[in-house]
Amino acid sequence: MSAALLVAVLLAALLAQAVWPQARLLILTLGAAVSGLLATLTGTSGMQQLLAGVPWGVLVMVVALGLLAEMLAMSRLFGVLAGLAVRATGADPRLLLIACAGGMFLVSGLVNNLTALVLVLPPVMVVLQLIGADRRYASWMLGLMIVACNLGGASTPIGDFPAILLLGSGVISFGDYLVAAMPVCAVAMAAIIVTTALWIRPWRGTEGSAIATRIAISTMDGMYRRVHVDWKVLAPAALMLAGMIVAWAVVPGISGVTSELICWLGVIAALIGRARIGERLLRTRVDVEAVLFLLALFIMVGAVRATGAFEHLAGWLAALPLAADLKLALLTVVAGLATGVFSAGPSMAALLEVAPALSGQLPATAIYVGLAMGVCAGSSLLLTAATSGPLAQSMVDRAGLVDAQGRQIRFGFTEYLPIGLMGSAIILAVGVGAVLVLAEVAPRLGLP
Amino acid sequence: MILPPGLSHAFRAAAGELGYAAAAWIFARDVHAEAGDAGVGALRDQLGREYPVLDAVCVSWLAGIRAPVRESAACIAALAGCRRLTIVGLESDALDALLPAMSGLDAAILTYAPLPADWDRVLANFDGALSAIDLDAVLARAGSDSALLCFVYGGDDGLFAPPAWLRLDGPDVRAAFRARIAWNVLPTPFAVYPRWLAEVVPTSFTTVVA
Numbered sequence: 001m002s003a004a005l006l007v008a009v010l011l012a013a014l015l016a017q018a019v020w021p022q023a024r025l026l027i028l029t030l031g032a033a034v035s036g037l038l039a040t041l042t043g044t045s046g047m048q049q050l051l052a053g054v055p056w057g058v059l060v061m062v063v064a065l066g067l068l069a070e071m072l073a074m075s076r077l078f079g080v081l082a083g084l085a086v087r088a089t090g091a092d093p094r095l096l097l098i099a100c101a102g103g104m105f106l107v108s109g110l111v112n113n114l115t116a117l118v119l120v121l122p123p124v125m126v127v128l129q130l131i132g133a134d135r136r137y138a139s140w141m142l143g144l145m146i147v148a149c150n151l152g153g154a155s156t157p158i159g160d161f162p163a164i165l166l167l168g169s170g171v172i173s174f175g176d177y178l179v180a181a182m183p184v185c186a187v188a189m190a191a192i193i194v195t196t197a198l199w200i201r202p203w204r205g206t207e208g209s210a211i212a213t214r215i216a217i218s219t220m221d222g223m224y225r226r227v228h229v230d231w232k233v234l235a236p237a238a239l240m241l242a243g244m245i246v247a248w249a250v251v252p253g254i255s256g257v258t259s260e261l262i263c264w265l266g267v268i269a270a271l272i273g274r275a276r277i278g279e280r281l282l283r284t285r286v287d288v289e290a291v292l293f294l295l296a297l298f299i300m301v302g303a304v305r306a307t308g309a310f311e312h313l314a315g316w317l318a319a320l321p322l323a324a325d326l327k328l329a330l331l332t333v334v335a336g337l338a339t340g341v342f343s344a345g346p347s348m349a350a351l352l353e354v355a356p357a358l359s360g361q362l363p364a365t366a367i368y369v370g371l372a373m374g375v376c377a378g379s380s381l382l383l384t385a386a387t388s389g390p391l392a393q394s395m396v397d398r399a400g401l402v403d404a405q406g407r408q409i410r411f412g413f414t415e416y417l418p419i420g421l422m423g424s425a426i427i428l429a430v431g432v433g434a435v436l437v438l439a440e441v442a443p444r445l446g447l448p
Numbered sequence: 449m450i451l452p453p454g455l456s457h458a459f460r461a462a463a464g465e466l467g468y469a470a471a472a473w474i475f476a477r478d479v480h481a482e483a484g485d486a487g488v489g490a491l492r493d494q495l496g497r498e499y500p501v502l503d504a505v506c507v508s509w510l511a512g513i514r515a516p517v518r519e520s521a522a523c524i525a526a527l528a529g530c531r532r533l534t535i536v537g538l539e540s541d542a543l544d545a546l547l548p549a550m551s552g553l554d555a556a557i558l559t560y561a562p563l564p565a566d567w568d569r570v571l572a573n574f575d576g577a578l579s580a581i582d583l584d585a586v587l588a589r590a591g592s593d594s595a596l597l598c599f600v601y602g603g604d605d606g607l608f609a610p611p612a613w614l615r616l617d618g619p620d621v622r623a624a625f626r627a628r629i630a631w632n633v634l635p636t637p638f639a640v641y642p643r644w645l646a647e648v649v650p651t652s653f654t655t656v657v658a
Binding site for chain 1: 452456458564569572575
């Protein structure tokens, strides 16, 4: 009875936050409070136990990496790179699309998806305006950037919430995840770009004229004429990020120096490197929304865990009359579908409780990379499935983009849908293929 | 000759962050490079009514003037003794010439403008020499060593300023600043109604430099 109640609260909260994203925090914090009350009243658990079960390390990493991303943004590195990309591609719509998608993939591997979008999207929208992009081209450009954002975030253990969740919960090491996930995500990204270039060809209505191209380059040169990278900000941030990556890769887990401790020390050291900016960032730019979102989620998932529901689900998965690698493929697909409905953070948090059911039968690397790829595919399915989608939508609305005929360029659910379907299908196909391969070759590569 | 249809919105984006005149010279130069005088004529026909500063620049271009004649020395002289400067309107070329020559000057630009701009990016081009302020903060910058600088346009038949100037051209503001300087960055008469700008009288300013 208590299990049914707590599962119902979890599902209702997740569905409601997906339907009314503008009230996401209210819904989830209410859901967490109700879960706590029900767990207490039914004797399933207590608030103290639920709070003790929260993976605080994940929250530390979310806050710390968010602050590091703010520092990288303040260095103006990404704006300068966007200006260089326009010049390097000659503002050619074809090359621009590829450069923006590829660039977003790389940036998202280092900073979280929301920060990556906030950094890269504004100059891209200026270029879309300058080259006279039509609606179709603009939609594909923006949509591909969101998909690239999700894939880039999944390619490293620090790129986005689900990956941070994997690293922070200690189920897979930094190095093992990076070695296995990065190539898989890169292949999926390449497949999406090639499919778009050969099949969709969204630039057909935006064949840039020589005049528009020349003006686009001159104007971008003007807008970025003396925008320089602030090395005094970039240097401590980049140095500490590099140091953290090395530490994550080489410090053994048994030392007790955990991923979140490395992250905490590294980010604080970077902030001290520019003390005045660092203090201001700490006081004003902590991502409270992300922390509350995840905290509420962990409490609800913790309450359901206390009922034994996840163990039951894991037992059902383990008992399925399928080969182990097919069970993993099924879990990957389920992760994709669940993420499409509930969004990435909740799906990963819940499925992390189920995935260990396969750990005796398959290499951990295959299991968790499969889970990450499934979640990534789901994040890319619908505009509402990942937080970066609504953010991009509101940024485009605010920018007031218009096409060459002066009609407003809309970027919403329907405009994104074909891009999401294509991107999601490719990511899922590559992900399922990759886990089947990883299940075979991981032990031979020395991966757990 | 038909120019690409998206140029109007491209000009809007460029003028928002570079200034009407600076963007207009870029457009005239680039269109001329690809399509010659006929292209500049077409640019004037297509966008001139909507953007009068662009129209005036095209007229100048077709008359053989290939770049703005911009003397910052007169403006620098007019600012002698000022430690604090509040700027109304944006003209990136002019500010690029002025601000490096005025070291130690506390310069701020009013972000109240009819065209959208990414002000973080605009300011990043001045390497810390320029900050942004809102209308309500202007009077806090008043004082005996403080000046207002407004970019204006137009010839003998009338002087035109960004609408923000009208918000500051009252007796309360006039008395609070040491100098109110107009810098005419396009001393050419307008052939079309100067949309986006407001007519001002030269006596609104203590000094008009060109």
